[in-house]
Amino acid sequence: MDLKEYIASIEGFPKEGIIFRDVTGLLANADAFRYACDQLADFARRLQADVIVAPESRGFLFGAPVACQLGIGFVPVRKPGKLPRKTISCSYDLEYGSNVLEMHVDSILPGQRVVIIDDLLATGGTVEASVKMIRELKGEPVGCAFIIELEDLHGREVLSDLEVLSLLTYEGE
Numbered sequence: 001m002d003l004k005e006y007i008a009s010i011e012g013f014p015k016e017g018i019i020f021r022d023v024t025g026l027l028a029n030a031d032a033f034r035y036a037c038d039q040l041a042d043f044a045r046r047l048q049a050d051v052i053v054a055p056e057s058r059g060f061l062f063g064a065p066v067a068c069q070l071g072i073g074f075v076p077v078r079k080p081g082k083l084p085r086k087t088i089s090c091s092y093d094l095e096y097g098s099n100v101l102e103m104h105v106d107s108i109l110p111g112q113r114v115v116i117i118d119d120l121l122a123t124g125g126t127v128e129a130s131v132k133m134i135r136e137l138k139g140e141p142v143g144c145a146f147i148i149e150l151e152d153l154h155g156r157e158v159l160s161d162l163e164v165l166s167l168l169t170y171e172g173e
C-alpha cells in the first residue's frame with residue numbers, strides 16, 4: 001500500500017517556510033490506518049517491547065492503537081501541566097518552536113523495554129526528550145517508529161543508538 005497517497009502537504013503551515021505533512025487523511029482511511037498500525041506493531045513486537053511510549057498529541061493517534069494491538073501498556077508523554085501526579089520533565093526544540101514534555105515518574109518500571117511511536121520525525125527533539133526521560137526512569141528505550149521522516153532535518157542522527165523505523169520519507173522541509 002502506498003501510504004504517501006494519504007498524506008497532504010501544506011505549504012506555509014504553521015508558518016512561512018514549513019511544509020506541513022498532514023496525517024489526518026491516513027487516519028480517515030480505515031485500510032491505510034490499519035496498515036500503518038500493523039507495520040508499527042510488527043516493529044515493536046520484533047523489538048520485544050514491554051511498553052509503548054508516545055508524545056502528545058499526534059503520537060497518541062498511533063501509539064495507543066499499537067499498544068492495544070500488542071496487548072501491552074501505553075504511556076503518554078505530555079505537554080506541561082497536563083499530568084496530574086508527580087512528573088519529570090525535559091525541554092526540547094522543534095522545527096517551528098520549542099517546548100517542554102513531561103512523564104509521570106512511575107510510568108515506566110526499571111528495565112522495561114520501551115518503543116516510542118510518533119507520527120513524524122523532524123529534528124528528533126521530541127523523541128530525544130522522551131528517550132532522556134525514559135532513561136531517567138531506568139527504562140530501556142530500544143527503538144522508535146514513525147509514519148513520516150523528514151530526512152533533511154537529520155533527526156535520525158540524534159537517535160543513533162536506537163533502532164529507527166519510518167514508513168515514509170520526505171526530502172525538503
Ligand SMILES: O=P(O)(O)OC[C@H]1O[C@H](OP(=O)(O)OP(=O)(O)O)[C@H](O)[C@@H]1O
Binds near residue numbers: 095119121124127
Ligand atoms: O522531531 P521533532 O523536531 O521533535 O518534531 C516532531 C514532532 O513535532 C510534531 O508535534 P508537535 O509538537 O507539533 O505537537 P502536536 O502533535 O500536538 O501537533 C510531531 O507530531 C512530532 O511529535
Ligand SMILES: Nc1ncnc2[nH]cnc12
Binds near residue numbers: 019095096120150
Ligand atoms: N513539517 C512538519 N509537518 C508536520 N508535523 C511536523 N512536526 C515538525 N515538523 C513538521
